[in-house]
Structures are given as structure tokens and as C-alpha cells.
Amino acid sequence: MSNIEPYIPMPLDDDKLKEECGVFGIYGHKDAASLTALGLHALQHRGQEACGIVTFDDKHFYAHRELGLVDKVFSSPKVIEQLKGEVAIGHNRYSTTGQTLKRNIQPLYADLSFGGFGVAHNGNLTNTNLLRQQLVQNGAIFQSTTDTEVIIHLVATSKQKSVADRLVDALKKITGAYSLVASAKDQLIGIRDPNGIRPLCLGKLGDAMILASESCALDIIGAEFIRDIEAGEMVIINKDGIQSLRPFGQTTSRFCIFEYIYFARPDSFVEGHSVYEMRKNIGAELAIEAPCPTADLIVPVPDSGVPAAIGYAEASKVPFELGIIRNHYVGRTFIQPTSEIRNLGVKMKHNANKSFIEGKNVVLVDDSIVRGTTSKKIVEMMRQAGAREVHMRISSPPNKYSCFYGIDTPSSGELLANQQSIENIGEFIGCDSLAYISFDGLYRAVGETKRNNDMPQYCDACFTGDYPVALPDHEADQDHAKVTDLREQSVK
Amino acid sequence: MSNIEPYIPMPLDDDKLKEECGVFGIYGHKDAASLTALGLHALQHRGQEACGIVTFDDKHFYAHRELGLVDKVFSSPKVIEQLKGEVAIGHNRYSTTGQTLKRNIQPLYADLSFGGFGVAHNGNLTNTNLLRQQLVQNGAIFQSTTDTEVIIHLVATSKQKSVADRLVDALKKITGAYSLVASAKDQLIGIRDPNGIRPLCLGKLGDAMILASESCALDIIGAEFIRDIEAGEMVIINKDGIQSLRPFGQTTSRFCIFEYIYFARPDSFVEGHSVYEMRKNIGAELAIEAPCPTADLIVPVPDSGVPAAIGYAEASKVPFELGIIRNHYVGRTFIQPTSEIRNLGVKMKHNANKSFIEGKNVVLVDDSIVRGTTSKKIVEMMRQAGAREVHMRISSPPNKYSCFYGIDTPSSGELLANQQSIENIGEFIGCDSLAYISFDGLYRAVGETKRNNDMPQYCDACFTGDYPVALPDHEADQDHAKVTDLREQSVK
């Protein structure tokens, strides 16, 4: 309702900047805005806070950006009609807790000396605080608190001539994870960071070319999947076709393995693999590594645990059963319970399927444990429904470290596995046994023989702390924390 | 936005009156409104158009009724706080297409000579048009177009003394299906029609007594399930405890079998059975009756087909697979596609899990086919994803007749199975084979040896046309249709 916004020049410690997002771009289709809205809708799981589309019609750029889901923000035919032109880029933003700034909604757009420039970013940059300070020293005025805006200012002040050269010039100064779609005049540009941490793929619909975070955004509009954009690759799409460049030279892929475990949609093909298949494979590996001989039934923790649970059930030949029923109508927690209501054990989102749980040995399969509070409640729900034994199997390794590449994670101190042994975690959540997939089991499931510890095939920093890209802002932030008192005394 | 409402005194042919709904009532808890909101939330699948709560605090009645889901309508703590008192009744209303009148939202409430009276109704009455005409002749003024309001006017004008006697007096004049919860001063009343077509059960939370359409509404608040209210039973709950009456004498249960097939939540116990178990049983019976020897995988049509598909897969020993992935963020169709976009085959709600479908023989399991258009699209989606064979199995008999007892069904002319043979339906939807569960298979699945054709154990009128309760309004309506032209010439 209100747009009260404290102007904090350097929100170094702000969770909100570490968002996960989805991007989409299309070149050469007369329904560009409609198709982009549909593509963003298919990518809604990648960001639910806000969304936006910027189009270009050979003369002007048009923008519509609002807080809310795609089906609300783009529900009005008028809005779509006003987004004229055959080139469009779009963005979904992750819903984080706390304050949300409208001016942070992407795609960002600016009028630069060469004309309009729009950009949508999935990922997170790791050295933009310092760059931002330098730019402001030179007179730049920022309108958002996003890391992405630094890219625009670097493009604006680049001495290069073409838009593509300016963008490369800008990105060479930047570290971090990014899959970008950008538009300028008569072109659509897509680019992935040298490690290709976030996904981006290329599709085709008739003569129109498409860029999207995941292939499910191609499926929704009936477009054909062509290929993934490679790590460190830049593609320039214009009326002459598509051109592929390698501005960073030879680079090594370190795709985010968590996209397979949890983040991507199961019906997407990402980096050459079916996400659903990867998840079933992990479940099957888990059944081999961590079997449960007493099990009567395998129960997925809805909804993300389902494919791994099917894999586990098949491999262990124990029946798969919907032992937890999800309420389809849960958008939000709407009752602010008195302590007494809370003690009643309110189950807004899930309910045990009591008739199948009572007296049984249950194996729960879930994708991850972050703080552990939900797992604890689910185990308790199984016990209340009469389960004899409750075993927990997790289709990822213990989540010990924060992500700085675009997934919103708590600080490491709040990550249960960072603080506690697996044994203690099992005790905390109250299950009879607890097992996580091993590193090698995980890498086997995604098609490797094992994790290459010298040069890991994936980014798995959230499990290992092995960060493939430097984190200058985070390190400065650590230093910074020591002088907070001083800072508070001086006036910003 | 606008409340423009044509005042149509006798909306005989209005689809909207044939709603399915959920009801909840609680007596003797200081968080009555909160618990009712939670109960309604658990019953949200029974009605998504609107909801309301009426409470009583020993002095006044309080009401809040709005269009929208429970989590929106009751999201404000202020609203809950203003709903004072330890007695509450609540109602969810089904979302039908077209015009929606705010004054139709239940619970209905009126100030009668003996004090306030509130009522929430699940079901549909079959002779209220005539009763309404008589009441209006005598000076009654209706404020809604619901059949339920007739009950209130009959209670208001009854010559009986106690509220319960007035209500029985009223219901003896009425035919149709109803599970009601009513409140008046210091009592909560629950009653099911003589055939018990719609469900209603009794629960307990500490000293508080609860009435709810399904047991899942007890689970959400941690209440204990006591028993189902019986067909033709009336319970009166007040400070002296609970009293059970049989105002209609001995009656025969004809519970709606479609509640098991589709309508009730899988985690509910209804009429003594686990809904999930019934659905798995039907799937298993279907696998025996209509096997598919070439099947590579069993794919549920999400989400309602899942339990039957698990049953079918287990019984047939063919792998169960999520071959269709649902987009979790589908609230509404938001893009009004140009014909060209429509031709792209927009898939807003579902996407094929291509990697598992390609080259496979797929058995789709769904609960019913109404108009057949969705089934046709899903089969086509499987073909486009590369399925070799696509077989369809339906966990209900062909749906041939309209329901007049509280489920919103199209007129029989729009029901595909009313117009076409199974063979033609299979051809229309484009599958390689199509089979429905048989009547006896269905009755076996729900625990009978077979259907008793002389005195069926359930109401299955939507499949058989065997209506257990008379339909005077519907018959008058048929006559009525013939004189429409005349009617239009006279002024209403």
C-alpha cells in the first residue's frame, strides 16, 4: 500500500538481494508480450514476489512491472495491448520476507546515450557494492537497490561503441552468477556467466527466437527447445539471425546442482537432463545407500519430494503412498492463532492420511532440511496419525553453507546442518532414522561416476562451502560487521 | 465491482442454485470464529466462491460474509475479533460461472420473533420454488435467490414454539438434499435429510462440540472425530449437552457415491470409510475389469486421479509415474489469446513430462469425463510428447444425468455420456482404448458385494438417473419451458 522506503545506500546485509529469479526473452513475434507473460507464468516457481515485461516496437520501449503473480499482473488485456512490439523481455522475482521495493522490480530499463536498454537478471553478483560506490563517486544516480542496476550504469559509462561490446565491457568488471536477457533497439541478447551457474536455454517458435530460464517456458507456448546457452556464452539475436560469442574465452561449467534437487520444474530439461529423471535417480541411489528394511510404505513430503519418493519406492520395492494430503487452497497463513489455538496443532497445509499411516512403518522422502522445523512437524504428524516407525530420507547432502549465487538461503548460522551433526538433527526432528544422499551418490544420480573433488562438475557450494566464484562483497561485509558501531555514529 | 443485479423473482433455471458447499459449526469454544475459519479452510474444496461465519455471544449475533476464499475473507485479525462469542456456524459456497449475488452468501441470518436464527446449508432443495411463491403471496420478502432462504421463512412463520420444532416443521414441507447447521441463541443444531445424501459428522475439541461436512475439518484443529450424523437425524447441542432426535422417523440412507469418487478430500473419513482407500479400491477394481496389457506406465490425471492411479498401478504391477506436471501457480486463465496464440496449444495448467512419455504406452487414470474437452486435450498432450499408445481409464461409471442434490452439473444434454456411446467418446477424446468402472465394480470398491438395484445403497443418480428424492421444481420447470414466450409478454 505504502511506498515508505528508507533509502539505504549500501544494504550489504539485505537478504532480499539474494533472490532466485526467472527470465524470458523473445525476438520477432507479433504477440511478444502475450508469449512472454505465458513464459513467465511457466517460470512462476522461480519467483513469486513481482514480475515485469519490457517490450520494444521499433520506436519506443514499453514497460509494466508490478508486485504480484504473473496471472494477476498481466491479467488485463489492456496491459498486454499497450506492451507493443515484437521484442520483449520478462522477469519473475522471488518472494522474500520483509520489505519489498517496487523500484527493484525487473526488467530494469534506462534511456542511455545509444537509446533504450532493458535487462532481466537471474543470479546474484558478488562484487557490486564496491562498483556501486565508485559509480556514485563519479556522479551516477541509482534508482534501485538491486545488484543488477550496476550492470546498467557500467553499460551507460562504457567507452565501447556497440551495445554488445558495452555489455561485455561491463560484465568483465563483474563477478558472480548471472543468466541475463537484455534488449536494445533491434536486438535481444542472452548471456550466462563464465561458470554457467544459473540455467538459460534457447528455443524457437516459427521464426521467433526465444530465451528462457527453463524449457517448461518453451513448452507452454508450443515452442521448440533448441539447446542450452553454454557457460560463458553470449548470443545476439537480431534481424540477421543469431550470433554466438565467447567473450570470456574458454570457461568451465559449474552448474548449480540444487536446480536438479529442488529448484527447477520437474518437467523441464535443464543442462541436458530431465529434472524429474534426476530426482527419481537420486531417490533410487538413496534407496541403495540408505535402505529401510522395516518399511511398509514410502511417503513423499509434498510436493517436491514426490519424484525422489517414487524413485526410492521403485528401487526398494516398497509401496508408494500419498500418506500426507496437501490442502490445495493454501496461499497464506491467515489465522493469527492465540497460543491456545497454536497448541491445538493447526495443520493448515497438510494432513496425515490417517487410514494408511496407522500402525505402519513409514519412510518419508524429502528434498532437503533447512532449519528443520517443518520436518519436525511432519514427523510429529505421522506419529499422531499412529505411525509405528518414522524414517526420514533426504535427497540432498546436508545443507551447510549460504548460497551467494542467486538462491535465497538463511545465513549459515541458521542452517541446521551447519550447526548440528546428522545424529542430532535426527533427534531434533524426532525420526527413528535419518539419512542424506552422499556426494558421490548425488553425482552418480546426475550422470557422473563420482564428484571430482579437484574440479567439481557442479556448483555444490551450499553443501561443501566450495565457492566457484569469488565473494568480495561478502568478505567486505564480514570486515564491515566489526565497525558497525562506528558506522552508526557517523551520518550516512 | 458493481452490484447491479436484475431482480428475477423466480430464477427457476439458474445454474447457480445447484451449488455444492461445505458447512461447519462449533458450540462452546472461546475461539469459535477462528476455529470455524480453520474448519472452512479445510473444507475449501467444497466451495470457492464465497464464505461466511455467523457467531453468537449470548447477546448479539455477528456476521461476516464475502466473496472469495477463506484465507482472504478471514485474513484480518480485526474481522475475527469482531466475530465474538462461543457459538459459530460457517459456510463455503461453490464457485459457479456467471453472476454471483453477494446477498446469497451463507450462513443466512434473520431476526425472528424468538431472536436471531442463522443457517448454513449443504445440498439442494427440490420443491422450494412453489413454496417461495406461496410465502410471497402471504407477504414474505425474500432477500436472496437461494433455496435455503425458504427454510428461514418457513421457520419464521411456523406456529411451533421451540426453534427445533419450528425447524422440523419447516423441513417437513421441504424435499431435497440437505445437511444443515443452524444456530439460535444458546444452541447449535445439525440435521441431515432423510436420505443423508450430503455428509455431516460430529467431533469434539475439549468440551466444545463440532459439526462439519468432512472429518478433515476436525483434523485441522486437532479435534476428535466422534461419528457421522445419520441420515434423517437431528442433533441439538446446548449447555446441557447433545441430544439426538429422529424427526422423520425411520429413513434409509442413500449417501452420494460421487463424494467418494471425486468430491470429498482424500484424507477425510466419510460415512465410515477412508476416501483415499475407496479411490485406491476403485483403481484396483478398474485394473481387474479393464486391464491394459501393453502398458508401460500408469499416469494420473492430476490431481484427483492420483489415488485411483496408484490403486491401478499396484493392482496391475505397472510403474506409477507423474507423466503430467501441474503448474502450482494456476489460479485463473489470464491471457485472452488471439486465435494464433490459441493455436500454439497453450498449456497453462499442465505440461507433459516428456522424457517419461516419449515412446511409451501410457494409461491415463481420471475420475470422470463430463464434457470431454479436457480429456481430449490431455490425450493430445500425451501424443505430442511422443506417447506410442494412450489408454484412458475412468474411476466412475459414465456420467449421464444431472444432479439436483447439490452438485453443480451441466444439463444432461451437455453431458458427453448422455449423448454418446463409450465407443464414440473414446474416438472423440482420441485414445487407443477407453474404459469406465462398472456399477458392480464401483459398489464392490466401496464395500458392497454389488449394487442392490431394487434399493440402491447409495445415491448414484448422476450415473443411473435413479433419483431417490422427488424433483417437483425441476418438473415444473420442464412444463414452464413450454410457456416461456407467454411469460415474456407479461410484465414481471
Next chain:
Amino acid sequence: MSNIEPYIPMPLDDDKLKEECGVFGIYGHKDAASLTALGLHALQHRGQEACGIVTFDDKHFYAHRELGLVDKVFSSPKVIEQLKGEVAIGHNRYSTTGQTLKRNIQPLYADLSFGGFGVAHNGNLTNTNLLRQQLVQNGAIFQSTTDTEVIIHLVATSKQKSVADRLVDALKKITGAYSLVASAKDQLIGIRDPNGIRPLCLGKLGDAMILASESCALDIIGAEFIRDIEAGEMVIINKDGIQSLRPFGQTTSRFCIFEYIYFARPDSFVEGHSVYEMRKNIGAELAIEAPCPTADLIVPVPDSGVPAAIGYAEASKVPFELGIIRNHYVGRTFIQPTSEIRNLGVKMKHNANKSFIEGKNVVLVDDSIVRGTTSKKIVEMMRQAGAREVHMRISSPPNKYSCFYGIDTPSSGELLANQQSIENIGEFIGCDSLAYISFDGLYRAVGETKRNNDMPQYCDACFTGDYPVALPDHEADQDHAKVTDLREQSVK
């Protein structure tokens, strides 16, 4: 936002029922809804809480009723388009403090045995509580808490045949002040109570006939003023023309004199007089009765005091000056001041025109003093601006008694003049002299030689306590007040 409404069957002591309102009706114009909206807009000063229009198109009735001003409620062309038909009635409702029930918005409408019936009411009924109790005993169900709904129930249960006869039958049971417009099928009915306390006039626009509270509602649509409806007269307008009846026989007019002093718009002709002229006349009489020999300038209290101030200035030959400037943009008090801000003397609505006040002897002319708090502030504002002497002249007699005929007044205990002598009032508001118009001065100004104390020519009960119509509800209420404690113990 919320529709939480305590259901209080008998809101005997509720200020809100004593509203002042405006009514409008039109018969036989294809733009009936538009013209009614314009008419209501011209009558907006008679009620700002809510408004509504009910139309009839030979087959159906259509209604739109909302909280808010006319220009908001009827701003959408869609709303107007949906209000089909050539017959319309409309209503403006007065904005009172506190709770507002949407279901109280008029015109009220009901489907009765003879068809639809709509009614809009200006005035207040004085015996409807008892009538309501009787109707409820007989099974009537009320949906609003307005006195007006009693009329509809009496019409519904009347044994008479024609709508007009039923309405007369109903009104013969009722006491109070009313100017009604009603519509039913093919007719528009207008009626004033036997004393004609509230205004109602007849106009003509081409072939269309119009009823309106004041002539300014005719002017806005370019309609011709024909005549006032007489006290106790009923007019029936239908396709055969207009018919005038005197259902109550010979009656005596007691028009509300406060309409001239304050309530009606200055550009209206009401009961045969120009309102502006009446106000100037009162000012002139006041200048004669209560001159101010030291006066330098005559300053109206904006905006209602202007005509009387002009009259006073002309008669006393002292310059008329805008000594107080109104802020045109005051809709509401928007800052909730801390006590310190309040002490700053915030002047949201008015400001002294300092350069003209400083060092001068000022005569303030206002129409009335109710609680005196505003007058006190205005005198103080004059002093702060440097006025040497501040004299106050009031163009009405002291306001000592509550109105029960349709003007929202505080209880007599809160009326300053009911509790205090004129001397004390002058002291309280801090002026150097204070004078009110005398009764005979007031009657002279409106064209009489003097007040006929045996049979007053006007209703002046708010000044004299001489109530022309019995007040049974009010008297019952007085008795009632004594047993409140008892009432609270019993359950409603």
C-alpha cells in the same frame, strides 16, 4: 472494508436512523438512470453517506447501491448502462458518524406478490419500532435496520389490491415525516406526509415526469419546475399521465423551517420561496433586531452564512467582506495530531483573512450554533488575526430540541442552547456580543406577519419543542432507558 455487523433487532437509540436524505424519481425517459444520477448529484448536500438507483424496464428491476458520493458510485458508464429502463428512483443518504450498514442503503427494493416494489424515503418515521415488532411476530424478516423497511412489509402484507391502495393502507398505520418516491411495474408514485414536513416537487422534461426533493435537481437536467407536491398529497404517474389523490383527507402544512435556514440549497425554490432570498431576509431582519453600531465589517462564516451575511450587510450598510477563507480541498481531517500539533491551532478548513481583520470590529454571521465548539474556534481565530471586537449574529433561534423528522441532531442534552442561556453561550464562545433571530423575526423573513402560536405555520420543533407529529418510538425509548440493565441480562 469489513461487513461485520452486530444484528441488533431494535436499534431504538441509534442516531443513524434519523438521517436527512434526498429523493428523485423519473417516469418515461430513456436516459432515466443518467438523469437520476444527475438529480442525485444536485441533491448531494442532502446526504453524502451512500446513494442508490433502482430502475424498471418493463420486465425487470435493476439496482445499484453503494457507500459514497454520487460522482463515485455512478462514475462507471457500465453501471449506468446496466440500469435499464425508463422509470427510475434514486436516493442520497446522510453521512453520520460511526457504523454504516450497506443493507440500509436506499432505495429499498423487494419482490412482492404483485411484482417488484422500490421505495426511497426522505424523513423519519416515529412509530416504526412497535410496528416492526408486530411484523416480526407474524413472521416478517427484516433485512435492514431502517424505519423505511416497515413501509415495505406493510405493503407486502396489506390486503388491498392495487399498489397505490396498499401503500396508502401502509402509510395510514405510520406516523412521522416522509416524502417518498416509489416505483412498481408501470408507475411512479410520490407522496408527502399529512404535514408535508419534508419537501417534494414535481417537474417535467419533455414528456417525462419528475419528482425531486428540491428544484435544483430539476435545474441540473434542464427540467421545468411545475409545482410542489402538497402536504398529504399522493401523485401516481403512469402511461395515462398524472393523477393527484388526497388519501389522508384535508391536512395542514407544517413545512420544516430549518430547510430555509440551512438545509436546502440556496438556488432551490422550496414551498414557493427562493431559499437564498429567505436567508437574505433573515439576515436583514437580524440587522434590524440586533444591530452592531461599532461594526467595521460583516463576515460570513463560510459557506452557509453567506446569504444571511449579505442581507445583514445590505440592511446595516456595513461592508461585506470574506474575512474567513475556506480551503477548497478539505474532504476530511487526515492528520491525527499529537497533542502538541493540536496545540498549534491547526486550521485545516478555514483561515482568517488577516489583512482585513486586524484592528477591526467584526460581525460574524452564521446560521446556527449546535454544540458551540466550532463557533468558539472561529471567534478565537478572529482574535488571533487581530480583531478588536468580535460580534456573533445567528440566523436561527436557539437550537434547543432534537429533530425526530429526518434531520440528524444530537440529543437535546448535547445542544448548547438547551443547557445554557444566551449570555452563557456568548461567554463560552468568547464573543463581545451574541444575538439570535427572534421567532417573529424569522416568521416575518419567510413571509408571515408573525408566528401563529396556536397553529404554527411551520414545523419549528427544533427551536420550540412543539412537535407537530406524535413520537411513540421516542417515548417508548424513554421508558426503555429505565430498564436497560434488565435488558442486558436477558438474551436478545
Next chain:
Amino acid sequence: MSNIEPYIPMPLDDDKLKEECGVFGIYGHKDAASLTALGLHALQHRGQEACGIVTFDDKHFYAHRELGLVDKVFSSPKVIEQLKGEVAIGHNRYSTTGQTLKRNIQPLYADLSFGGFGVAHNGNLTNTNLLRQQLVQNGAIFQSTTDTEVIIHLVATSKQKSVADRLVDALKKITGAYSLVASAKDQLIGIRDPNGIRPLCLGKLGDAMILASESCALDIIGAEFIRDIEAGEMVIINKDGIQSLRPFGQTTSRFCIFEYIYFARPDSFVEGHSVYEMRKNIGAELAIEAPCPTADLIVPVPDSGVPAAIGYAEASKVPFELGIIRNHYVGRTFIQPTSEIRNLGVKMKHNANKSFIEGKNVVLVDDSIVRGTTSKKIVEMMRQAGAREVHMRISSPPNKYSCFYGIDTPSSGELLANQQSIENIGEFIGCDSLAYISFDGLYRAVGETKRNNDMPQYCDACFTGDYPVALPDHEADQDHAKVTDLREQSVK
């Protein structure tokens, strides 16, 4: 609703940039935000489109800016509470037709190298298009389309050290009219352009210092008027007190004379004069210059014509009468009339006071005639009400030229007096005689002996075309117009 905004880099011909506005600033009061909201409310007549406040609390800046009136935008206590700090600046923006950009709402704010910087601007700059182009060439990114943003970019890139020096550095590059309030860290800055075209005054409330467009904004909060800021003066207010600078050396005042005629509030003192008194004086001069011997009454055109009409009436000894009554409830035109309704002569805003007009010779007094359409309707309304003669007297000279200094005027081609002789204008609006005040009469009324044609004492460019400040953008625009076709062919 929607924020669809075409990104037009150089909206050279956009009416909206030529807005009139109101500004307010306060230093050193703990209720800074509340007092600023009240001040803006008193200045609401200077801009109704949007408003905003930016505060500073020693650490952070806070902003709230929305479309709408002050009493709506700042109605929530939460909003005010969140605007922390003892320094605040505020802005009202003029409501123009057509598209409105939310990002244009002032005060503008940016994080610059030295910290936060906010600015609110009343006036219009005349050379910012060229400056903007240069800034963009150097990599600046604009977020609004306002001329004011150029100031911020010039401050951001200035090589000066202190904020005040940077601001002076920026303003020395700029031509045009401006009264600015700016805030940065621990200071509040006020500055008027070298000609002092727009007003700005200084006030005091306890220890707090205040800057405001007009003195009525001091009155509303009980603050004391100290003095006007002089033309070309800059004041810096901080904890050490107030410092006055003359950064532009000696300059000549050319205050906008139209502020006296129409724009300022009548209760304000502006540039040493009471506005109300100036208007009465003009009316009196007009009565001498252009008497009307046959006049029966002097009628102001509401509301702005009232003081001049009082002056005219007093000087001519003809009675002053409210011959036109304004409807107090006109916010907007809400009925979209069919041509037939339009022909009825809809009078939404005003009505003739018929009883006083009929048969009389009327002198209408108004402040100006722009396009003449309203004047024509008012004369016609007088005729329809029965006026015998209708004379028109205008309290300004003929309005012949556009304003480029902050008042939104039509292009000169649309100004009736630019195209037509006074005789023709009189004929067009249909009056019996028409007279405007003469230049010398106007200058006498405001206290001069006559207009000094060599060096006029005021800016009267809208009457004379004698523009005191150069108009480079406007001239470039004229050139520009010739190459429009070419521009449209190239892609922006």
C-alpha cells in the same frame, strides 16, 4: 491502475512539464512530516495531481510519494510515523490532463557521493532538454521526465565540494523559473531564481525554521511569517541557524503578477501584499475604468471572482449578490452524456440563482478568460435564468501568450485573446459588454503608479509576451518541429 509508460527520452512538447506546484520545507521539528503534510494541504490549490514528502532523521532518508490529494496520500498515521526525522521537504504537483508518471512525483531524491539529496521545485526550467542530452551522453541515467531531475544530475557530477556549492554550480548552468527547497544531511536549503518569478517565504515555529510557497502554509500550523525569500537569494538552514547568500550577485525581481490575479490563495501574503486586497483593488480599478451604469447587481463567477467582484461592487455602489450557486460536491464529471443529455444543458458545477437574476442587469466579474468556453456557458446560464443585460468584467488583461515559467497554459494558438479582438470575444461569449483591466490599472492595483515598460516590475509575459528569462528549449522545439518527420523515421 497500470504503469504502462512509453519511454520517451525527450518529451519536448509535453504540456505536463509546465506544471505549477507548491513547495514546503521544515528544519528542526520533531513533527516534521505531520507539519509538512499540513503545509502541503494548505498549498493544495497549487497542485492536485500528486504529492510527496521526503524526511531525514540523521541517518536515513524516508520518502512517500503518491498520486492524489494530500488528505488521501497522507491519511494513514502509519505513513506519517514512518516518515521519521526532524527535517522534511514536501511538494504538490499540478493536475494536468492525460498521462501521469508516478516516477515524476516530487520531491525527487537520490543517493549521491556525499549522501542523500532531495529537492522539490516550483517553476519551470527553460534549457534542460539540451543539458539532459549532454548528461546522458556522459552516462547519466534519468528516472523521470521532469526538468527538475537535471538539477540532481548536475549536483551529482559537480566538482564542487559542499552541497550548497554544488547546487549553485548546477543552477548557474540553468535558466528558468524556480523556487526550490532541498535537503541534504543536516541542512535545509531554499533558493529562488534570479528574477524570483515564483514565490517562497520564510517562517518560524518555535525553534523550527520553515520554507513555503505561500504564507497560508504557515498559518495552518500556527507558524509566524518572517519574510519573503528574495529574488536570487539562497538560504541555508542548519543547526547553526540560517545563512543568507546571493550566489547570483545583484538581480532584479520580476514576480509573476498572475499569482495576485488568480493563482495564490486570497488569505496569503505574497511578496509583501495581501492577495485578497490586491484582488479587491483590481475590482475597484475595473469599476472605475469600465463602469456599467445600468447594473442592478454584481455577480462573481465562483469562486475565484469573488474578491474582485466585492471590490467592483463597493467601488460602483451596486449590490453584490451570489447570482451563481456552486455545487459543493463537484469532484469530477461523472456522467458521460449521450448527445441528448448534453443538449439538456447539464449544469454539474453551477446553477443560476434564478430569483435574483430574472429581469435584472447583471455584471459578471471573473479573473480571466482562457479559451472562453466556460464564460460562454455562464453568460448563457444568466440569459436562461431571465437576465435582461449581461456584462462581463475581467480582472486581468487579455491572456495572449503561453507561460514557460511554471503555469500550465495552452499553446498561444488556443488562447482566445491571442486569436481574437476583445470585440469578437464579447460576441463569442454572448455578453452585452466586455472589459478587461488595463495594464496600468493592474499595476496601480498592485501598488505601482504604472507599468514601467522599459523594466517591468513584474513578469506579465502571459499578457505582454515580454519574457524576462530566455527560452532555449522552446526555441529548439520550434526548430525541432520542422524535422519531426525525419525523427519519426529513425529509431529511438
